[in-house]
Amino acid sequence: MKTLKNTMMAMLALFAVSCNIDDVEDRPVVQGNDAPMLQAPEEGNVYVLNPETLDILAERFVWSAANFGEGITANYDIEIDMAGDEFDTPSVVGTTNNVTQFAASVNVLNSAIQVLGATPFESANFEVRIKAYVGSQVLYSNAVEMIVTPFSTAIPLLWMPGGFQSTSGYGNDFSHATAPQLSATEFGDTNFEGYVYIANSITNPDNGFKFSSQDNWDGTNYGAGATAGTLTTTGGNLIADAGYYLVKANTATLTYSLTATKWGVTGSSTPNGWPDNGVMDHDMTYDATTKVWSVTLALSAGELKFRANDDWAINYGDAGGDGVLDFNDGTNIKVTTAGTYKIQLNLSNPRNYTYTLTAQ
Numbered sequence: 131m132k133t134l135k136n137t138m139m140a141m142l143a144l145f146a147v148s149c150n151i152d153d154v155e156d157r158p159v160v161q162g163n164d165a166p167m168l169q170a171p172e173e174g175n176v177y178v179l180n181p182e183t184l185d186i187l188a189e190r191f192v193w194s195a196a197n198f199g200e201g202i203t204a205n206y207d208i209e210i211d212m213a214g215d216e217f218d219t220p221s222v223v224g225t226t227n228n229v230t231q232f233a234a235s236v237n238v239l240n241s242a243i244q245v246l247g248a249t250p251f252e253s254a255n256f257e258v259r260i261k262a263y264v265g266s267q268v269l270y271s272n273a274v275e276m277i278v279t280p281f282s283t284a285i286p287l288l289w290m291p292g293g294f295q296s297t298s299g300y301g302n303d304f305s306h307a308t309a310p311q312l313s314a315t316e317f318g319d320t321n322f323e324g325y326v327y328i329a330n331s332i333t334n335p336d337n338g339f340k341f342s343s344q345d346n347w348d349g350t351n352y353g354a355g356a357t358a359g360t361l362t363t364t365g366g367n368l369i370a371d372a373g374y375y376l377v378k379a380n381t382a383t384l385t386y387s388l389t390a391t392k393w394g395v396t397g398s399s400t401p402n403g404w405p406d407n408g409v410m411d412h413d414m415t416y417d418a419t420t421k422v423w424s425v426t427l428a429l430s431a432g433e434l435k436f437r438a439n440d441d442w443a444i445n446y447g448d449a450g451g452d453g454v455l456d457f458n459d460g461t462n463i464k465v466t467t468a469g470t471y472k473i474q475l476n477l478s479n480p481r482n483y484t485y486t487l488t489a490q
Contacts, residue, residue, distance in 0.1 A: 164197035165269040166260045178279045184237040192231045196262035196269050203228035204262045210242055213255035221245040243280045250282035288312040288322045288379060292339025298329040299418035306345040312377060313480035320382035324480030327418060331371045338367025341379050361386055374416055393423045395473055397434030399465040400427060411440050421478035428470045433462035436475055455483040
C-alpha cells in the first residue's frame with residue numbers, strides 16, 4: 131500500500147512538472163521592440179481652458195501601438211510635464227489598456243496640469259508623451275509640445291509679506307506662511323481685498339511689503355510702480371504709515387490702495403443711537419493677537435451696524451442674519467433682547483467678515 135501511494139505521488143509530481151514546462155514554452159516573451167508614436171496633438175497646439183466648458187473635449191490623444199511581442203497587449207499612460215523638465219515628475223492625463231487613443235475633457239486636462247503646479251490663467255509650455263508598459267518593460271513615445279492656459283476654480287488669493295509682520299501679529303517678517311491675505315471674489319477675478327494691520331510706520335522700502343500670487347516667492351510678486359498707487363512685477367517694496375487698512379489690489383490694472391480705518395458700532399440699540407442724531411459711534415478696540423475688534427455695551431432691543439471712521443462710506447450689515455457681514459448692505463443687525471453684550475468684529479478673513487454679540 132505504501133509503495134502504491136509513493137508511486138501515485140511521483141506520477142502527480144511528474145504531471146505538474148510537465149504542465150509547468152508546457153506553460154513556460156507557450157508563454158509569450160515580453161520584449162520592447164517598437165515604441166509608440168504620438169500622432170495627435172500636433173506640435174505647438176494652443177489651448178485656453180475654460181471652467182465653463184469642463185466636459186467639452188480639449189484634445190483627443192492618438193498614438194500608434196507599441197510592440198512588446200506577438201500576442202502581448204500593452205498599457206498606456208498619457209504623461210504631461212512642464213516643458214524642459216524632462217518628465218522628471220510627470221502628471222498622468224489618462225490611462226488605457228490596448229487602446230491607442232484617449233479623449234481628454236477640459237476638466238481632465240486641467241486637473242493633470244494643476245498637479246504640476248502651473249499658474250492658473252497664465253499660458254505655459256508643456257510636453258506630452260505616451261508611456262507604454264507591460265510589467266517592468268517600458269517604452270516611451272516622442273514628446274509633443276502643448277501651449278496651455280490652465281484655470282483654477284479656487285478663489286484666488288494674494289499674500290502680503292513684509293517687514294511689518296512681527297510687530298503686527300503676523301509671525302516672522304517676510305514670512306508667507308503667516309502673512310495676511312487678500313481675496314478675489316471668484317476664480318479669474320483680479321480684484322483683491324482684505325484688512326491688514328500695520329503697527330508701525332514703514333518708511334524704509336527694505337522693511338516694506340509686496341503682494342505675492344502664491345505662498346512663497348516663486349510666483350508673481352508685485353511691488354512699487356512708477357507712480358503712487360501703482361504696482362509693477364519688478365518694483366521694490368511698498369511702504370505705508372501705521373494703521374488698520376482696507377487693502378485693495380488689482381493685478382490686471384496693476385493698482386492698489388490702502389484706506390485707513392477705525393471701527394465702531396452705531397444704531398438704535400446702542401446707547402448713543404443712530405449718528406443721524408448728531409452723536410458719535412461707539413469706538414471699538416483692536417487686539418493684534420486675536421485680530422478682532424471689540425467693545426462691550428449695554429444694548430436695548432433694536433438694530434445696529436458696523437462703520438469705519440464714523441462714516442457711511444464703509445459699513446457692514448447682515449443681510450442673511452447668519453453672522454456673516456455684507457458690505458454697505460441696508461439690512462441692519464437685529465438685537466431682540468436688551469442686555470449687556472460683548473460685540474466682536476472679525477475682519478481678518480478676507481471677504482468673509484464676521485461678528486458676534488455675546489451676552490455678558
